[in-house]
Amino acid sequence: MRYRHISVAIPILAELDNLPELVKSLKSQTFRDFSIYCCVNNPEGWANSNDTSKQAMYKNNQACLEYLKHSNFNIIDRSSPGKGWQGKQHGVGWARRVTLEVISSHCDDNELIVSLDADTAFGEKYFECLLDTFNLNPECSALAVPYYHPLSGIECNDRAMLRYEIYMRHYLIRLMESGNPFAYTALGSAMAFPLWAYKRVGGITPLQGGEDFYLMQKFAKTGTLMLWCDETVHPQGRPSLRVPFGTGPAIAKGIDSMDSTYPLYPHEAFRAVAETYALFPKLYEEDIDTPMSDFLCQQLKKDNLWQPLRKNFKTRELFVHACQERVDGLRILQYLKTFPLRNAEEELQLLCDNYGISIPMDFSFRHTAIETVNSVRDALFEIETGYRKKSTQ
Numbered sequence: 001m002r003y004r005h006i007s008v009a010i011p012i013l014a015e016l017d018n019l020p021e022l023v024k025s026l027k028s029q030t031f032r033d034f035s036i037y038c039c040v041n042n043p044e045g046w047a048n049s050n051d052t053s054k055q056a057m058y059k060n061n062q063a064c065l066e067y068l069k070h071s072n073f074n075i076i077d078r079s080s081p082g083k084g085w086q087g088k089q090h091g092v093g094w095a096r097r098v099t100l101e102v103i104s105s106h107c108d109d110n111e112l113i114v115s116l117d118a119d120t121a122f123g124e125k126y127f128e129c130l131l132d133t134f135n136l137n138p139e140c141s142a143l144a145v146p147y148y149h150p151l152s153g154i155e156c157n158d159r160a161m162l163r164y165e166i167y168m169r170h171y172l173i174r175l176m177e178s179g180n181p182f183a184y185t186a187l188g189s190a191m192a193f194p195l196w197a198y199k200r201v202g203g204i205t206p207l208q209g210g211e212d213f214y215l216m217q218k219f220a221k222t223g224t225l226m227l228w229c230d231e232t233v234h235p236q237g238r239p240s241l242r243v244p245f246g247t248g249p250a251i252a253k254g255i256d257s258m259d260s261t262y263p264l265y266p267h268e269a270f271r272a273v274a275e276t277y278a279l280f281p282k283l284y285e286e287d288i289d290t291p292m293s294d295f296l297c298q299q300l301k302k303d304n305l306w307q308p309l310r311k312n313f314k315t316r317e318l319f320v321h322a323c324q325e326r327v328d329g330l331r332i333l334q335y336l337k338t339f340p341l342r343n344a345e346e347e348l349q350l351l352c353d354n355y356g357i358s359i360p361m362d363f364s365f366r367h368t369a370i371e372t373v374n375s376v377r378d379a380l381f382e383i384e385t386g387y388r389k390k391s392t393q
Contacts, residue, residue: 001110001138002110002135002138003110003111003112003131003134003135003138003194004033004110004131005033005034005035005107005110005111005112006031006033006034006035006111006112006113006114006127006130006131007034007035007036007037007103007106007107007111007112007113007114007195008026008034008035008036008037008113008114008116009037009039009096009099009100009103009113009114009115009116010022010036010037010038010039010099010116010117010118011038011039011041011092011095011096011099011117011118011188012038012039012040012041012061012064012095012118013040013041013042013057013061013092013095014056014057014060014061014064015060015064015118015119016060016063016064016067018118018119018236019064019067019068019118021121022116022118022119022120023071025121025122025124025126028124029124029125029126029127029128030124030125030127030128031125031127031128031131034114034127035074035106036071036072036073036074037073037074037076037099037102037103038068038073038074038075038076038099039076039078039095039096039098039099040061040064040065040068040075040076040077040078040079041061041076041078041079041084041085041090041094041095041098042054042057042058042061042078042079042084042085042090043084043085043086043090044081044082044083044084044085044086045084046058046084047081058079061079062079062080064079065077065079065080074102076098076099076102078095078098089206091206091207091208091209092188092208092209092211093204093205093206093207093208093209093211094206096115096188096204096206096211096212097203097204097205097206097211100113100198100203100204101203103195104195104198104199107195108195109194109195109196109199110194110195110196111194111195112130112131112134112192112193112194112195113192113193113194113195113198114127114130114191114192115188115189115190115191115192115193115212116189116233117188117189117235119189119235119236119238120189120190120233120234120235120236121150121233121234121235121236122231122233122234123231123232125231126231126233129229129230129231130143130145130192130229130231133226133229133230134192134194137224137226139223139224140223140224140225140226141193141194141197141200141201141219141222141223141224141225142191142192142193142197142216142219142223142225142226143191143192143193143225143226143227143229144184144185144186144187144190144191144216144225144226144227145187145190145191145192145229145231145232145233146190146227146228146229146231146232146233146384146385146388147185147187147189147190147232147233147234147235148232148233148234148381149161149165149234149235149236149237149247150234150236150237151237151370151374152236152237152238155370156254156255157237157238157239157251158237158370158374159255159365159366159370159373160239160250160251160253160254160255160258161237161247161250161251162365162370162373162374162377163250163255163258163262163344163365163373164247164250164251164258164262165237165247165377166264166348166365166373166376166377166380167258167262167263167264167344168185169377169380169381169383169384170264170265170347170348170351170380171264171265172184172185172384172387173351173380173383173384173387174265174267174270174351175270175273175332176384176387176391177270177274177387178270178273178274178277178278180273180274180277180332181220181225181324182217182220182324182328182329182332183227183387184216184220184225184227184329186212186213186215186216186217187212187233187235188211188212189233189235190233190235191212191215191216193219197219197222197223200222200223201215201218201219201221201222202218209246213329214330217328217329217330220328220329221324221325221328226391226392227387227388227391227392228385228388228389228391228392235247237251238251239251239252240252250262255365255366256366258344258365259341259343259344263341263344264341264342264344264347264348264351265336265337265339265341265347266339266340266341266342266347267347267350267351268339269335269336269338269339270336272291272292272335273291273292273327273332273335273336275290275291276290276291276292276293276327277323277324277327280319280320280323280324281316281320283306283319283323284310284316284319284320287306287307292327292335293305295334295335295338296326296327296331299331299334300326305326306323309322309323309326344365345363345364345365348363348376349363351380352376352379355379355383357376357379357380357383359376360372363376
């Protein structure tokens with residue numbers, strides 16, 4: 001199998017200001033054999049809404065449609081009157097799903113899909129790099145592309161963005177330390193996968209938010225999820241309430257909301273997950289307690305966690321894989337949330353000490369100079385990059 005063509009899926013909601021740079025980045029690509037599919041979308045009725053912000057986004061979308069009319073992009077209009085989303089079927093999850101359905105109807109299974117957002121910057125060799133990466137690993141199901149949010153120069157936004165990104169990198173590094181199969185970061189602007197793999201997992205679940213996480217979890221369960229390529233995407237770190245959680249809402253709510261919404265989970269919790277995973281081979285032979293057993297029994301409403309898996313999966317390898325599917329990324333996150341929290345600065349200090357990262361003893365996400373907080377983010381980015389590269393070896 002060799003991938004030769006790329007289809008790019010881009011949901012658009014009030015992105016007029018970002019379209020010129022997006023088009024410029026697309027036109028600059030060294031690999032030229034690609035097609036663009038844009039879904040300009042909003043709920044039906046926004047044109048006449050009493051909410052002025054919804055009216056403004058509708059008008060922005062109409063301007064996006066006019067701007068894109070002169071491109072050679074494939075435009076999916078789910079914005080204009082009579083074409084907007086109906087009822088509960090709306091949001092970025094539906095935009096991604098509808099776009100991918102259109103691509104599926106036009107392309108064969110060897111198409112390489114690149115998921116982007118309109119506010120994301122990427123280098124001129126991005127598509128070329130993705131194609132090369134999958135052609136070197138044609139059996140792989142998906143790629144979680146490295147990412148890095150640029151600073152905006154607006155201190156309150158940058159402080160919240162850095163706090164959120166450090167939360168994500170702390171989470172990923174702690175899972176990567178034990179080689180957990182669900183150690184990935186899912187960003188809709190930083191995903192690529194072949195169409196055959198997308199079809200095999202049954203497509204994307206059109207949620208209001210988190211649809212990217214669940215799609216990547218499907219890929220992790222059914223195949224090999226890659227974490228490294230030689231390019232990095234740069235999503236904007238901007239405030240937004242268009243989705244219920246993620247970078248935009250985190251920045252919109254500000255630094256003061258972070259500790260409760262995006263905590264740095266204690267390292268003991270990650271160690272308990274790692275110890276549980278390490279016991280899966282032994283569980284094939286006999287029932288033993290794991291650090292997560294009580295939680296899993298309560299969460300799954302089952303007292304007998306492992307015997308049914310032994311009955312259905314007759315080799316140790318298949319059994320271990322079934323255990324991993326049961327204790328997946330969602331279960332891990334739910335388990336981490338059961339632990340009492342330290343303050344984020346203390347937990348960050350522990351991680352930095354482990355990796356020899358210099359950090360002021362009085363470090364504060366709220367008060368330490370932005371340049372210092374950014375240097376910590378950069379150090380974690382380098383550590384994460386090392387783990388990502390190692391995962392490909």
